[in-house]
Amino acid sequence: MEAQGYFEFEREEWQKLSKKAELPLTKTQLAGIKALNDRISLGDVQDVYVPLVRLLQKKYADFEKWNQDKLDFLQVPVKKTPFIIGISGSVAVGKSTTARLLQVLLSNWFSDLKTQLITTDGFLFPNAELEKRNLLSRKGFPESYNMKALIKFLSEVKGGQGQIKVPQYSHQVYDIVADQFDVIDQPDILIVEGINVLQLPANESIYVSDFFDWSIYVDADAELIEKWFLERFGVLLDTAFHDPTSYYYKYAQMPREEAFQLAHTIWRDVDLKNLEEFILPTRFRADVILHKVQHHVMDRVYVRR
Ligand SMILES: Nc1ncnc2c1ncn2[C@@H]1O[C@H](COP(=O)(O)OP(=O)(O)O)[C@@H](O)[C@H]1O
Numbered sequence: 441m442e443a444q445g446y447f448e449f450e451r452e453e454w455q456k457l458s459k460k461a462e463l464p465l466t467k468t469q470l471a472g473i474k475a476l477n478d479r480i481s482l483g484d485v486q487d488v489y490v491p492l493v494r495l496l497q498k499k500y501a502d503f504e505k506w507n508q509d510k511l512d513f514l515q516v517p518v519k520k521t522p523f524i525i526g527i528s529g530s531v532a533v534g535k536s537t538t539a540r541l542l543q544v545l546l547s548n549w550f551s552d553l554k555t556q557l558i559t560t561d562g563f564l565f566p567n568a569e570l571e572k573r574n575l576l577s578r579k580g581f582p583e584s585y586n587m588k589a590l591i592k593f594l595s596e597v598k599g600g601q602g603q604i605k606v607p608q609y610s611h612q613v614y615d616i617v618a619d620q621f622d623v624i625d626q627p628d629i630l631i632v633e634g635i636n637v638l639q640l641p642a643n644e645s646i647y648v649s650d651f652f653d654w655s656i657y658v659d660a661d662a663e664l665i666e667k668w669f670l671e672r673f674g675v676l677l678d679t680a681f682h683d684p685t686s687y688y689y690k691y692a693q694m695p696r697e698e699a700f701q702l703a704h705t706i707w708r709d710v711d712l713k714n715l716e717e718f719i720l721p722t723r724f725r726a727d728v729i730l731h732k733v734q735h736h737v738m739d740r741v742y743v744r745r
């Protein structure tokens with residue numbers, strides 16, 4: 441991949457930086473990470489994420505200093521404003537795993553800092569609204585999100601407001617869950633994960649990324665992502681889809697091959713299309729690109745110059 445404007449690190453070079461990083465992982469921390477997803481390679485955590493978190497720490501220190509200097513100069517009362525990290529990439533590339541891993545690492549290593557996480561799924565229009573707008577088959581595309589609400593949320597968080605409610609999306613029910621919310625309450629660091637976070641919607645004057653202090657794009661070849669999409673589908677087919685409340689319950693009732701054929705069609709007609717048209721074009725807006733190969737192994741890291 442030709443990534444102009446970025447420093448490019450092969451994994452071997454990047455991992456050397458972790459030698460300088462004095463962030464030893466305790467057994468408890470490792471167990472916590474394994475509990476998150478038992479297929480996560482602890483090698484990746486040590487070699488890739490430790491230098492990443494160290495770099496992030498430097499950026500955070502810079503952010504804190506600038507905020508303090510700004511407030512001192514302007515002589516305005518101190519109001520806590522969070523450092524916001526955006527994480528983007530295709531459906532099924534591993535964004536939420538990366539986001540949760542970062543949250544665990546940041547919470548462990550910087551225990552005096554409060555790190556919270558949201559996913560932009562919560563800002564999808566509910567199915568009833570998508571249906572009204574004839575967008576049910578466009579779930580995940582830019583027009584299926586309530587971007588105004590997402591931007592309002594981000595400006596409230598940045599403004600230091602506490603106790604902000606974020607709607608919850610259920611992958612099980614395949615819809616926004618009425619009356620269920622996550623509460624974001626003046627974190628020091630907020631991670632915002634979603635396929636749309638680096639997009640520039642045509643009809644908004646402010647973009648989601650205007651609120652980011654740091655952003656990451658998780659990248660891999662589309663053929664591999666399809667494989668991960670189908671693997672995740674297979675796991676869900678054996679577990680969650682057996683629940684009659686699952687949107688995909690009908691898939692668990694049909695022959696396995698037929699269910700996989702349908703999943704392949706969803707990938708090709710919806711998620712791959714979305715990746716090619718709307719997600720991949722935002723890759724070079726990120727501060728860091730994490731590139732993955734087979735088995736989710738991180739082989740290269742790009743850092744904006
Ligand atoms: N580092 C990793 N190691 C092993 N499996 C992973 C890793 N990251 C993601 N996965 C798996 O890949 C699939 C997609 O990951 P997920 O985080 O759900 O993606 P996204 O949030 O981008 O849709 C899941 O089955 C997840 O368990």
Ligand SMILES: CC(C)(COP(=O)(O)O)[C@@H](O)C(=O)NCCC(=O)O
Pocket residue numbers: 530531532535561579580581634635706710711
């Ligand atoms: C809700 C989503 C748009 C969000 O994707 P995510 O951020 O979880 O990767 C996606 O999971 C989705 O439902 N896409 C529509 C097509 C499909 O069922 O995969």
